[in-house]
Each structure stands twice: as C-alpha cells, then as structure tokens.
Amino acid sequence: MNNGKKVAISGLLLYMLCGCFGNTPLKTLNYSSATETHNNLIVFLRGIGGNNQDFVRTGFVSGVRQRELPFAMTAPNAHFGYYFSQTLTERLNTDIIVPARINGYEKIWLVGLSMGGLGSLMYAKDHPNEIAGIYLIAPFLGYEDIIDEISTAGGVRQWQPGEYDADADWQRTFWHWLQQCAAGERPMPNIYLGFGTQDDFNPAHKLLSTLLPADHIFAIDGDHDNKTMLKLWQIFLQQDILVNSANAPTPRAQKPSTNT
Numbered sequence: 001m002n003n004g005k006k007v008a009i010s011g012l013l014l015y016m017l018c019g020c021f022g023n024t025p026l027k028t029l030n031y032s033s034a035t036e037t038h039n040n041l042i043v044f045l046r047g048i049g050g051n052n053q054d055f056v057r058t059g060f061v062s063g064v065r066q067r068e069l070p071f072a073m074t075a076p077n078a079h080f081g082y083y084f085s086q087t088l089t090e091r092l093n094t095d096i097i098v099p100a101r102i103n104g105y106e107k108i109w110l111v112g113l114s115m116g117g118l119g120s121l122m123y124a125k126d127h128p129n130e131i132a133g134i135y136l137i138a139p140f141l142g143y144e145d146i147i148d149e150i151s152t153a154g155g156v157r158q159w160q161p162g163e164y165d166a167d168a169d170w171q172r173t174f175w176h177w178l179q180q181c182a183a184g185e186r187p188m189p190n191i192y193l194g195f196g197t198q199d200d201f202n203p204a205h206k207l208l209s210t211l212l213p214a215d216h217i218f219a220i221d222g223d224h225d226n227k228t229m230l231k232l233w234q235i236f237l238q239q240d241i242l243v244n245s246a247n248a249p250t251p252r253a254q255k256p257s258t259n260t
C-alpha cells in the first residue's frame with residue numbers, strides 16, 4: 001500500500017477518533033531559544049501520525065538550540081480533525097499567529113512535516129504576506145488522481161483546473177492557487193522544499209519543485225520516515241536560511257490579522 005492510500009485510511013480513522021475536536025483551540029508546546037533574542041518564531045506542524053511532542057523526541061528542537069538560532073519555537077497539536085473540519089488556518093491564526101504578533105514576534109516561519117506541509121501552505125494561501133518563510137519537509141500535497149492529472153497536463157503551469165467548487169474541491173483549489181502564485185497573480189510564499197527521493201509523494205514534490213528556485217529545494221536519498229525528515233531539517237539549518245531571515249530587516253510593521 002502506498003503512502004497516499006495510507007494517509008486516506010489513517011485520516012478517516014483519526015477523524016472517527018478526534019474529528020469532532022477540530023473546532024477547539026490548539027494545544028501547544030512552547031520552547032525558548034538558546035539566545036536572549038526572542039522576536040522570531042518557528043511554528044512546527046506535525047504529520048498525520050504521532051503528536052506535537054515528536055519535535056523534541058526526534059531532535060528538531062535541539063537542532064535549533066544547538067545552533068543558537070534566535071528563534072523561539074512552538075508546536076501546536078494540529079491533528080487531522082482540524083483539516084477535516086477545515087478549521088486549521090482559522091485556529092492557527094487565532095491561537096498561534098495573532099498572539100505571536102501581539103507578543104512582539106516579527107519573523108515567523110512555518111515548518112510542516114507531511115500533512116503539516118499542506119497545512120503550512122494552506123495558511124499561506126489564506127493569510128498571504130504574514131509568514132517570513134515556509135519549510136516543507138516531505139509534504140503531502142494531494143491524492144494520486146489530482147497529481148496524475150497535473151503531471152499528464154505537463155505540469156502546474158500548463159494544467160487547466162476547469163470549473164470547480166472551491167469549497168468542495170480543496171485539492172483543485174489548492175493547486176490552482178499555486179498556479180496563480182507562479183504566474184504572479186497572487187503572492188508567492190517564500191517556500192523551501194525538502195524530500196527523500198524514495199518518498200511515495202515524490203510526484204507531487206516534483207510538481208512543486210518546478211515552481212521554486214533551485215536553491216530552495218533539498219532532495220536526498222531517503223523515504224517518508226523520521227530519519228529522512230530529521231536529516232532534511234539538519235540540511236536546512238546548515239544553510240543559515242533562518243539566520244539570514246532573522247538578520248534581514250522587517251519590510252513593514254505586520255499587524256495581526258483575524259481574517260480566515
């Protein structure tokens with residue numbers, strides 16, 4: 001069974017267990033940086049399995065602290081119920097981003113693993129220009145049918161989304177948004193992408209790769225597993241992308257947004 005089918009089956013099971021809690025405030029774990037500078041924030045978004053405690057267990061938090069990056073960190077427990085109920089971006093904005101702005105955080109990065117990668121992009125779609133950057137690690141970006149359709153069309157730029165119900169067809173809405181971003185019709189987020197070359201989600205990763213600068217893409221030998229994801233995180237940290245972001249001037253005073 002490939003990972004796309006596993007996500008679908010696991011998602012339905014998780015919905016049965018926790019889908020009804022998709023409207024409750026996000027429970028979060030917060031971690032200070034190793035420096036005295038706390039005006040930058042990393043928001044870790046979990047995958048469909050495990051929980052938000054995994055970012056400590058697997059070494060994501062310690063990786064930031066060991067490099068003494070001027071970033072505090074937070075890990076909301078954004079489980080599948082928030083995606084199924086389509087409340088993720090609203091809750092992420094209300095519970096995490098707006099309070100962070102009020103507390104003085106200037107540069108906010110989203111780091112999404114698997115399902116969390118999709119959530120990171122969904123947030124950027126609904127709240128453009130509010131995030132300094134996004135790092136997608138082995139992201140889930142849709143099921144096989146839509147990925148095959150776009151690939152057969154020759155890629156995201158050549159694909160014709162056709163008529164669709166934006167509320168009912170999240171995949172077509174999502175990829176159409178990326179197409180519009182690539183065409184300059186909507187703001188393109190500052191996206192970085194990392195994935196293992198044996199990941200079953202690679203067809204989607206390759207589609208997204210065609211929209212990004214070459215130096216924003218990290219592809220390594222590996223599968224859709226914690227070992228590969230941690231290595232991709234370490235590679236990203238080694239590029240000093242977060243350091244450069246923290247040192248760059250803030251282009252404008254960013255006010256909290258309550259739009260959904």
